[in-house]
Amino acid sequence: MEEIKKKKNMSSNNNNNGIGGSNNLYMKVMSDEQMEELRQQISVYGTICDQLVQMHNSITSQQDLVGLRLGSLYCDPMMGCSGHKISARQRWTPTPLQLQLLERIFDEGNGTPTKQKIKDITNELGQHGPISETNVYNWFQNRRARSKRKQLAPTSINNINNNNNNAEPEAETELDSPKQKKTTPQSFQLQPYDYDNSSPHSLYIHSPDIGFDQLMSKIEVSGCYSSYFL
Amino acid sequence: MEEIKKKKNMSSNNNNNGIGGSNNLYMKVMSDEQMEELRQQISVYGTICDQLVQMHNSITSQQDLVGLRLGSLYCDPMMGCSGHKISARQRWTPTPLQLQLLERIFDEGNGTPTKQKIKDITNELGQHGPISETNVYNWFQNRRARSKRKQLAPTSINNINNNNNNAEPEAETELDSPKQKKTTPQSFQLQPYDYDNSSPHSLYIHSPDIGFDQLMSKIEVSGCYSSYFL
DNA sequence: ATAATATGAATGAAAG
DNA sequence: CTTTCATTCATATTAT
Numbered sequence: 452m453e454e455i456k457k458k459k460n461m462s463s464n465n466n467n468n469g470i471g472g473s474n475n476l477y478m479k480v481m482s483d484e485q486m487e488e489l490r491q492q493i494s495v496y497g498t499i500c501d502q503l504v505q506m507h508n509s510i511t512s513q514q515d516l517v518g519l520r521l522g523s524l525y526c527d528p529m530m531g532c533s534g535h536k537i538s539a540r541q542r543w544t545p546t547p548l549q550l551q552l553l554e555r556i557f558d559e560g561n562g563t564p565t566k567q568k569i570k571d572i573t574n575e576l577g578q579h580g581p582i583s584e585t586n587v588y589n590w591f592q593n594r595r596a597r598s599k600r601k602q603l604a605p606t607s608i609n610n611i612n613n614n615n616n617n618a619e620p621e622a623e624t625e626l627d628s629p630k631q632k633k634t635t636p637q638s639f640q641l642q643p644y645d646y647d648n649s650s651p652h653s654l655y656i657h658s659p660d661i662g663f664d665q666l667m668s669k670i671e672v673s674g675c676y677s678s679y680f681l
Numbered sequence: 682m683e684e685i686k687k688k689k690n691m692s693s694n695n696n697n698n699g700i701g702g703s704n705n706l707y708m709k710v711m712s713d714e715q716m717e718e719l720r721q722q723i724s725v726y727g728t729i730c731d732q733l734v735q736m737h738n739s740i741t742s743q744q745d746l747v748g749l750r751l752g753s754l755y756c757d758p759m760m761g762c763s764g765h766k767i768s769a770r771q772r773w774t775p776t777p778l779q780l781q782l783l784e785r786i787f788d789e790g791n792g793t794p795t796k797q798k799i800k801d802i803t804n805e806l807g808q809h810g811p812i813s814e815t816n817v818y819n820w821f822q823n824r825r826a827r828s829k830r831k832q833l834a835p836t837s838i839n840n841i842n843n844n845n846n847n848a849e850p851e852a853e854t855e856l857d858s859p860k861q862k863k864t865t866p867q868s869f870q871l872q873p874y875d876y877d878n879s880s881p882h883s884l885y886i887h888s889p890d891i892g893f894d895q896l897m898s899k900i901e902v903s904g905c906y907s908s909y910f911l
Numbered sequence: 912a913t914a915a916t917a918t919g920a921a922t923g924a925a926a927g
Numbered sequence: 928c929t930t931t932c933a934t935t936c937a938t939a940t941t942a943t
Contacts (some may be wrong), residue, residue: 489719542919542937542939543919544918544919544939545919563930563931566930586919589918589920589921592919593918593919593920595931595932596932596933596934599932771934772923772934773923773924775923815924816923816924819923819925820922820923822924822928823922825928826928827921827922829928
């Protein structure tokens with residue numbers, strides 16, 4: 452909380468005039484936009500690097516890269532090394548009230564909310580919390596899809612199992628869920644395998660210039676710098 | 682890596698290599714050296730990312746030889762499916778490289794690709810992985826359509842942000858409150874607004890935790906300010 | 912902590 | 928071209 456406030460401060464009192472008053476005559480000053488751009492760039496780079504490194508680790512250690520969730524890194528202030536925790540995107544969550552309303556609208560059966568309706572809804576729900584048209588759109592989209600899927604879920608499992616269908620040899624070990632593709636198998640798009648099977652897909656293997664360890668250390672250092680902005 | 686970590690690290694005015702060394706705590710002011718360091722830092726990040734990506738490609742391209750083809754339908758049912766779940770997808774997914782190229786072509790603005798053009802593109806991209814003309818066609822269609830959906834008037838409530846307090850509930854290294862898991866006592870979280878449009882800010886950052894494909898494209902884009910994201 | 916699940920969002924493909 | 932569907936991904940939440 453405190454931090455945020457500070458940040459605000461920092462970003463609000465930019466521009467070139469007030470600063471020189473005391474002792475910063477030979478300093479360069481950045482505009483808000485410039486600062487923001489810089490911050491974002493660094494932030495993005497930091498994030499990307501983190502994730503690339505993580506991927507690398509996952510792959511080389513043969514762990515299935517399911518996880519990949521870089522949760523949080525606890526950065527002991529004493530350690531100094533920043534973890535760029537960097538903006539965790541938080542996704543929209545409807546407030547109970549919003550949800551209620553959405554639910555109600557959905558039940559009213561109007562299948563397709565249409566553009567305009569979405570706008571209205573958004574506007575309406577905006578009274579109760581942050582929301583955007585996209586959120587509304589997505590919500591209906593998901594709601595519809597999932598409600599449809601529920602319809603053939605609750606029954607027995609082995610009932611379905613594509614019989615006459617060209618099925619999918621899909622190894623797909625277990626995976627009990629009846630989330631089979633009920634309607635269109637759609638497996639047959641004419642995806643031509645016209646590319647040469649014997650093609651050399653490995654042609655762009657060449658070793659990086661520097662080792663992984665070095666990369667890592669660089670990233671470490673970099674992170675510290677970034678923390679100024681983040 | 683102790684240096685900056687906190688802007689309150691004011692004790693050193695004569696500079697270590699920290700960035701925010703001045704006495705004026707929250708000033709966006711930088712000395713020449715600091716500026717230079719920053720620049721270098723960014724540059725380093727770029728280099729690191731490039732190389733990490735390259736490493737990744739080296740590694741994964743070998744795996745490609747095994748399976749991972751998109752069709753996945755050539756899995757012989759008779760094989761008993763002992764081969765565990767080769768991660769395969771039923772629908773085409775552009776490889777990072779392909780995506781980059783597509784993105785680039787799209788940005789060149791040559792409107793709707795003609796039949797012939799699509800053929801060419803497909804051919805070209807086929808060098809980097811399985812792809813079909815249909816895929817390319819669909820991609821452009823979607824890309825076009827979705828890029829067009831950028832005229833949402835944010836009539837929603839919180840448009841806030843006059844540039845000053847741009848969100849980022851982001852706290853920072855120190856004092857970072859543990860985990861204010863927002864069970865949302867309706868403290869308004871400013872969500873990332875949806876589709877931003879041509880607003881030069883609010884470009885990246887939105888989703889730090891993204892797939893590799895997107896990472897790749899982001900790297901491409903990070904240097905400039907093209908508003909690719911969505 | 913770890914696993915499981917619920918759900919917001921992203922996106923290839925298809926329908927209209 | 929525009930809208931919708933189906934599927935998958937990522938994250939938040941909950942349960943073990």
